[in-house]
Amino acid sequence: MLEIKNVSKSFGKKSVLNNISMELDEGIYGLLGPNGSGKTTLIRKITGLYPIKKGEITYNGTDATVCKEYYASIGYLPQNFGLFKELTVKEVLEMFAALKGIEKDAIEQDIERVLKIVNLSDETDKKCSDLSGGMVRRLGLAQAFMGNPKIIILDEPTVGLDPEERLRLKTSIAKFSKNKTVLISTHIVEDVETLCNKIIIMKSGKILMNDATQKIADMAKDKVYILPEDELVNVKTGYHLEKNFLNDGLNYSRILSNSKLDYAQPKPTVEDAYIYAIHNLESSL
Known part of the structure; x- marks a missing residue:
């Protein structure tokens, strides 16, 4: 060891x-x-x-x-x-x-x-x-x-x-x-x-x-959301935008937030937890 x-x-x-x-x-x-x-x-x-x-x-x-x-x-x-x-x-x-x-x-x-x-x-x-x-x-x-x-x-x-x-x-x-x-x-x-x-x-x-690895990913559980890109303006609490992407002709955003939001929650990844950690979201959101 x-x-x-x-x-x-x-x-x-x-x-x-x-x-x-x-x-x-x-x-x-x-x-x-x-x-x-x-x-x-x-x-x-x-x-x-x-x-x-x-x-x-x-x-x-x-x-x-x-x-x-x-x-x-x-x-x-x-x-x-x-x-x-x-x-x-x-x-x-x-x-x-x-x-x-x-x-x-x-x-x-x-x-x-x-x-x-x-x-x-x-x-x-x-x-x-x-x-x-x-x-x-x-x-x-x-x-x-x-x-x-x-x-x-x-x-x-x-x-x-x-x-x-x-x-x-x-x-x-x-x-x-x-x-x-x-x-x-x-x-x-x-x-x-x-x-x-x-x-x-x-x-x-x-x-x-x-x-x-899986436990690291799980640290971002309940913090990852996917929502239509045009609804980002309706998110009043702090969030971190990970990426925008196209799905079936519609634009979506994947965000990290400490707040409970009424949007789809995908399975978190290590990348989600990594971004959550290095951007100090726990204290800043």
Whole structure:
């Protein structure tokens, strides 16, 4: 088990993480939050890129800073994954295998294994300069999977990808996640809603929500309404407009409100709860 205890981080006078505590066991966790919420800083604390000066991170009960097993157990895909463009896909993975200390006689088999997971087996000899953006992200995922780590940390893994590549990437993550601890940081709710067992929502360096995916969605119960768009003027209480959409030739609005309104109430989603949390609707409506 990975446990974060009272971890804080500041840059000068600006507090970026404020007393963060949570436990990560086996399963897929979605770390949601708007840009600037502290997600990447938290990940850099977990992966050891930022030293732990305030708080503590433990792995299976041992302080992570003195536990060699901990850092050897992490596979990490940073938000900006750069490559040596003149290297081939295989050469990149051989380089990461060496950095991770994977035994030489196991490297070939491990490369074949991870390339199969991310559906890049036919691109082994292709230079990185010839890869599409989606292929580069999948190669980044492959290097994170090398060595069969117990903990996978992915920072904005689907950023800049089209819907088809996002689906490929999520499928690869699902294939590899069994008996692992996977933390996916993103601000795209759709990417984690169906993939993750648990959701953590951050804002301004604090954790607003941390629970099972369905329980997170249920936090928006009785707060979501669908009504004809032209009836919005009749809503006298405060509300947050999520979206307008067309259905059977008529324009409708989906809104969030704390007030009891006499309109249709659809089943709430994680996105509803996310918007409800980050816009502080509980106190503002």
